[in-house]
Amino acid sequence: MTETDTTRLHGLAGLDERLRDWLPGQRWFGGKGREIRDVELVSVTPLVGGDPAMYHLVAAVHQDGFTDRYQLLLGVRRYLPHRLLHCGIGEIEAGHAYDAAHDSEMTRWVLERLHEGATVGPLRFHRLENADFRTDLASLVMGVEQSNTSMVFGDQLILKMFRKLMPGVNPDLELTLALAAAGSPHVADPYAWYEMTVGGETTTLGMLQRFLHTATDGWELAITSVRDLYAEADLHPDEVGGDFAPEAFRLGMATAEVHHDLAATLPTATVGGVELAALAEAMTHRLRQAAEAVPELAPYAPALQTAFTDLAALEQPVPVQRIHGDYHLGQVLRTPTGWVLTDFEGEPTRPLAERRALHSPIKDVAGMLRSFDYAARHLLADHAGQPEQEQLEYRAVEWAERNRTAFCDGYAEAAGSDPREQAVLLRAFETDKVVYEVMYEARNRPSWLPIPLSAAQRLAG
Template sequence: MTSLHGLLAGWITGQRWFAGKGRAIDDLSVETLTEIVAGDPGLVHLIVSVRQEERRTRYQILAGLRDHLPDRLKHVGIGTCEWGGRERHVYDAMHDASLTEHLLRGMDADRRVNGVAFHRVAGVSIDTTQRSLVLTAEQSNTSLVYGDAYILKLFRQLNAGVNPELEIITALAGAGSAHVARPYGWIETGLDGEPTTLAIMQEYLPNANDGWTMALTSVRDLYACPDAMPAEDAGGDFAAEAGRLGQATAQVHRELAESFPTGVVEPPEIKRMTERFRRRLDRAVAEVPPLARHAEVAARAYDRMADLEHEITVQRVHGDYHLGQVMRTTGDWVVLDFEGEPGQPLAERRALDSPLRDVAGMLRSFDYAARHLLADRPGAERLEGRAREWAARNKAAFLAGYSEGGGHIRGADAVLLRALELSKAVYEVVYEARNRPSWLPIPLAAFGDEG
């Protein structure tokens, strides 16, 4: 009979959240195995370590155990192996509401099971009768929605340490921020001697709309309008919402600065940052030759950044900010996913940075919203002007809202913002060339003018 190790090695490579696709597994070991629920069905928590060549990555798995696997769970079966002296079915327990209810109960009771600790945020109550449903859209994590009350995000890849998202949402919610979903609980363990976040549960926003979907609706409406109609007269004009989003972004940045330490970057370090940008640009040109004809635009922006003679204020930031990370509720914009860029070391994700990095990320997201519907579309060149018009209008509205909300983009700030935008676009060029070649024109368009 196949061992548990063998089952996991064969199953894990097919999961959307597995980061090592396309490379053979050289070794898989179970670092920890914690029985959360005994019996039939049973629930075990696993941390597995996967080695592929020189890289070793830890993954988190909640496995269910049953003597007989019902039809409704066969699609998430992992296999059968000997467990406790008898053959048992092993499967992905995130899809079994009869087991995931124990996660709610554990947080509500501040339960501890060996090395796995469940925590409830002080001052909240958790309705343990809510049943879960798996969201299938996410790739790097797995999320459960409990009724219309909570959403629990389980981090599949584990890095030792407290996740930045847990730090930020608990601090901002504690300070009364209107722009974060209320936290209810979290799950953690010890890893390499550090408390390590396994999952976070927040308020679910069932009636909210995400910013990316709203923006695409606006773009579709504009593309359906006669060419002569200005963007502001289109039925789905997004500019007012872009302005409100800018205000909310500035408020979140202010709240982050009030809740966490801040610092400054002196001109010598700014020059070193610029050199890193230049080296990244050189590597990108070598990998993606079409970028070469635009490289001078980025180089000039980096030169202006290197000439800055004033220090830059740095603080905690979102770190991976775009239209897919914000939700429009009936009251205001709410910001999600403060974990930073998945796959980066936690120390880098926690590092202080200019808030303009988030601003640059959102400006790039407006360009993506405007242009991605043109990829592989017949007659796309006819709509290029419409795309530029929509992006420019909404970027201007976002920046105006950011200023109204207390954000500052003047003089040296504008120089830094432009450099950050183009650095982000350089990253996007490499990403699209590797993963979605038909989308390569989207980031290349960022170099079309000097801004």
């Protein structure tokens, strides 16, 4: 049956054109800025009949030599209620099409299938043996994510739906299951997931976990600490009531414990000269591109290059393992019992094979150190040109250094080895991260560009 026959059978004629107009406006759509040549419905699975109806779709979006697959829960109603107007896609033959991830009346169906461990067409639902959860909870879409869509059911469950599909098991599911099996207290309990075959490979579509409704986002905690410091700019960070260093220490311990559990449950290896030289060359290439694109970085490029030269010259083998891969304060939650790590996908824009590859855990350490720098300095833009800016900049550096030190101290206590002793690796990974940040801020948030440039100056010195 052709795509046209399928859409006509289900009354979905015209949907491809509606999607073509609707997709660029979605936060999770990765092809912004490129013209959509065509939208092809490669999978249409009826889930709920009647009015309203719901379908599971996989749409292949063709853009100037790129083809990406996206997942959609499509709702169709004869009349679209006011509460769903914000997620409307457009009129098609069967009625009003909309994104049913925002429809709590329909998403309960997914929760029920996850609990049953059912198979519906190509969709396969799995529940962990000892996991039990309610299926009568209403859902609400969280508004903070960009690359995925997360639905919170009551205050108990969170279902993450991966929007952009890459054939293979998603690292978020893989690492979360591994950590849960190891008994790690630093991951939210996984309950269930669903999948289908895409491109000949079993591909994760979504995962259900315990929702940590009493948790606080690590970035928000850090920013609150920085604001407290700025409000008392004549005091040092350890003299302010909102001192974050004790939490940074505990976060360092949690990070080391997660790395230990990942190494104990998933493959590990060591890499040597050839692999390190290739890694250094890739970092060098990114530096060259950034220095050409952002003139403000160019004066620091020769000194920054030495970090990668030193990496290529390392003689001792480097242990590698599965890591978080996109580690920063926005990926951790502080609960009443300790720190929990989230979103083990790695960098969503990277190929899946790269995100599932083995890396040095020092890469995660470097990512978090950069996040402390961002937390300390991003509020300075509000004080640009004001008399107190110089004093606040001094305090920002002091806050970042205090928390970077506390994090590494905590990591060293839990791991039994200090990441700062891996000075060549740490400098190379932090420099590479700064190069990425320079490119990102120059393209997206020019007012934040001084943050990575100040780090480039420090690392070049």
